[in-house]
Amino acid sequence: MLNITLWGTRGSIPVSGPQFRRYGGATTCIEIELGGQGSSTPSRVIIDGGSGLAALGRATEQNWEDTILFQTHFHWDHIQGFPLFGPLFNPTTNLRLYSTSREGRTLFEVLSDQMKRPLFPVELADIAATLHFEDIDDSGQRSFGGLAVEWAEMCHPSGSTAYRISNGESTIVFSGDVEVRSGGRSELIQLARGADVLIMDAQYFEHEYPDRMGFGHSTYNDAMEVALEAGVDRLFLTHHDPTHSDDALDEAVAELRKKVDGPLQIASARDGLQIAVGEPEGTSEVEIAAQAT
Numbered sequence: 001m002l003n004i005t006l007w008g009t010r011g012s013i014p015v016s017g018p019q020f021r022r023y024g025g026a027t028t029c030i031e032i033e034l035g036g037q038g039s040s041t042p043s044r045v046i047i048d049g050g051s052g053l054a055a056l057g058r059a060t061e062q063n064w065e066d067t068i069l070f071q072t073h074f075h076w077d078h079i080q081g082f083p084l085f086g087p088l089f090n091p092t093t094n095l096r097l098y099s100t101s102r103e104g105r106t107l108f109e110v111l112s113d114q115m116k117r118p119l120f121p122v123e124l125a126d127i128a129a130t131l132h133f134e135d136i137d138d139s140g141q142r143s144f145g146g147l148a149v150e151w152a153e154m155c156h157p158s159g160s161t162a163y164r165i166s167n168g169e170s171t172i173v174f175s176g177d178v179e180v181r182s183g184g185r186s187e188l189i190q191l192a193r194g195a196d197v198l199i200m201d202a203q204y205f206e207h208e209y210p211d212r213m214g215f216g217h218s219t220y221n222d223a224m225e226v227a228l229e230a231g232v233d234r235l236f237l238t239h240h241d242p243t244h245s246d247d248a249l250d251e252a253v254a255e256l257r258k259k260v261d262g263p264l265q266i267a268s269a270r271d272g273l274q275i276a277v278g279e280p281e282g283t284s285e286v287e288i289a290a291q292a293t
């Protein structure tokens with residue numbers, strides 16, 4: 001079973017206020033817990049270090065000895081949680097970080113620059129944790145014990161990586177930031193084929209897209225079409241625009257559900273949502289959460 005927690009589901013910049021209370025305002029961070037998969041399998045996988053990463057660090061004080069992080073790209077809303085990620089200051093933390101280079105710069109260089117004085121009081125070289133950085137190709141696949149990871153490059157300014165993560169029984173795909181109408185649509189469909197869960201960038205509502213073409217993001221409709229063509233079971237729309245209130249997201253997802261004539265389950269992602277993939281049908285937290293939204 002894969003236990004997913006969404007720690008940040010907002011795009012572009014964190015938001016707060018009464019109109020965002022239910023879906024939340026932290027930027028991209030996904031945690032996948034993998035307990036009991038065997039000694040060579042990491043105990044936890046993280047995707048992206050948006051501001052949600054700081055909340056993840058505060059929520060769990062132990063078990064950072066064997067964690068892998070996959071980075072989609074380096075836009076601010078996907079790295080800004082690193083400096084305030086508490087386990088960086090814990091000497092028992094052992095974190096392996098994988099990312100494609102962007103514009104000739106590695107993840108290590110970008111995170112180091114982000115923490116250089118006067119931007120932050122503690123530099124990356126001075127933290128207590130052990131970090132291992134590894135550059136990966138634009139696309140590829142790799143096994144980490146019982147975990148199979150496949151990734152592909154998406155269409156986004158300076159690029160972005162989509163990841164498919166499977167433990168052999170359950171599969172989750174995260175799209176990264178992607179504008180499928182500008183490219184990479186077939187690559188994402190191929191990567192997401194038959195997945196249990198697809199978590200996809202759907203920053204815009206359909207009527208907003210003409211004014212935001214080329215910004216690097218997809219719409220609710222785009223995500224639904226990709227999910228249907230890929231034959232996934234459950235779609236979670238994420239990277240919510242910072243102007244979208246809880247009520248607007250409710251309305252958009254309700255409209256989208258009316259367009260689906262089939263088994264695809266659709267929900268807007270929200271901060272704190274837990275998704276248990278691989279539980280018997282009808283008992284998962286996903287369905288309870290989806291009904292609640």
Ligand SMILES: [Zn+2]
Pocket residue numbers: 011012075077078177239
């Ligand atoms: Zn983003």
Ligand SMILES: [Zn+2]
Pocket residue numbers: 073075156160177216
């Ligand atoms: Zn981006």
